Amino acid sequence: MIRVLVVDDHPVVRSGLVGMLSVEPDLDVVGEAANGAEAVTLAAELAPDVVLMDLRMPVLDGVAATAAILAGDRTRGVRPRVVVLTTYDTDGDILRAVEAGATGYLLKDTPRADLVAGVQAAARGETVLAPSVATRLVSTVRTVAERPTARETQVLTLVARGLSNVEVGRELYIAEATVKTHLIRAFAKLGVTDRTAAVTVARERGWI
Amino acid sequence: MIRVLVVDDHPVVRSGLVGMLSVEPDLDVVGEAANGAEAVTLAAELAPDVVLMDLRMPVLDGVAATAAILAGDRTRGVRPRVVVLTTYDTDGDILRAVEAGATGYLLKDTPRADLVAGVQAAARGETVLAPSVATRLVSTVRTVAERPTARETQVLTLVARGLSNVEVGRELYIAEATVKTHLIRAFAKLGVTDRTAAVTVARERGWI
C-alpha cells in the first residue's frame, strides 16, 4: 500500500487528486495539506511514501516545503518521495524543485492513468518527468552557467519596472556605470541585446 | 435540480469539481468538457442551467466558448448561466469574459461551500464575483478607455520581443515614425514613460 500526502492550496484540486488516487487499490491518500507549512508538519506526522506537491502556495511554497521535508530526520528510515505537480511547464521553479530534491515533476493536465502511474513509479524511487518538463529541463541544464548573478537579476527586476539606468543606480546606491555593466553582462547571459528583450526572457524563465 | 456542465482541460480539476458539486442534493453534474469546442456542443445538447468554465483551454478558449454558448438559439427557452472559474485574479481575460456575458467569476482556490453557493446563485440568475475579482473589475472599468488599440498592442508585442523601432516597422511594413507614434500613445494609456515598463504593465494586465 502506497501512502500519499496531497498538498495544494486549491480545494478543487485537492478534491480531484484525492478522488483520482483513492480509487486505486494500492494507493491510500493519508492526508491533505493546503500550504507548504502544513505539508512539512503532516509529512513528519504521517510518514507518507509519496508527497504530491503544488509549487505555488501561500505561507510556504512548494520548493521550500520540498527542501524542508527532505532535509528532515535522515536517521529514521525512508524519506518520502516528493512529486511536484504544477500547472505550467514554463514554470521557472522547475529547476529549483529538482535541486530541492523532487523525485518527479508532473503537470496538472496529466491524465488520470499517467498520474497514478507516476505516483506508483515515484514510490518505487523512479524519477518521473512529464515529457515537456523533461525537454525544458535538459535545455535549462545545458545553459545553467548562463544564469544572471543575484545582483544582475536585481537590476533586471528594477529595469522591468521601467526605471532608467540612473534611477536603478539611485535605488541600489551604485553608480550608473555599474548598472550598465550588470545589464551588459545579463544581456550576454540571456542572449539578447536590449533591456526589453532581457526582461521578457528573464520573466519567461521565471528568474524575475 | 440544477443541471451543471463542467468545462476544464485538466482532468484533476474536472474530477475535483464533479466530486464537490455532485454530493449536493440540488446539484446534478450532467456533463464534462475538456475544451471550449466540446463545451459548446455539450451545452447545446444537454441544456444545463449553469456552465462552470475554465478560461485557458486548448482548441477554443473559455471566452470564445462563453460567447458561442450565449449566442446560441435565443428563441428556445433559457440560456445557461456561465460562471468562469480561473486560477488567477490577475487574469487579463476577466474583462473579456464579462463582456462575453459570463454571469460570474470565481477563483479555483474558492472553498467548497462558496463554490456550491456560487453555482446556486448563478442558477438563480445572480451575479457572483470573487471579492478580489470584483475589486479588479471596478478598477479596470474605471480605466477602460485607457486600453491600447489593436495596432498599438501589436507594436507592444513585438517590442516585448526586443525589436527596435526600426525592426518593428520592417516587421509590420510601416515607417519607424509610425511605430514611435503607436508607442507614445500606448505609453500614455499605460501610464508609463518607456518601452520596458510598458511591456511589463501590458503583460500584467494580460494585454499582450
Added chain:
DNA sequence: ACGCCCGTCAACCGGTCGGTGGACGGGCGC
C-alpha cells in the same frame, strides 16, 4: 455631411542606452 478616432508619416532635439576597454578590491576555493 460632419466630426471623431485610428492608422499612417515627417523633422527635429535632447537624453538615454548599448558597447568598448579598461580598472580595483573582496570573497571563495584549491
Added chain:
DNA sequence: GCGCCCGTCCACCGACCGGTTGACGGGCGT
C-alpha cells in the same frame, strides 16, 4: 597564496529612444 568570479567604477562614442508638432486619409456613427 594564487586565481577566479563578483561587484564596483570611469570615460567615451555612436545609435537609438522619448517627446513634440504637425499633417493626411479612411472608416464609422449621427
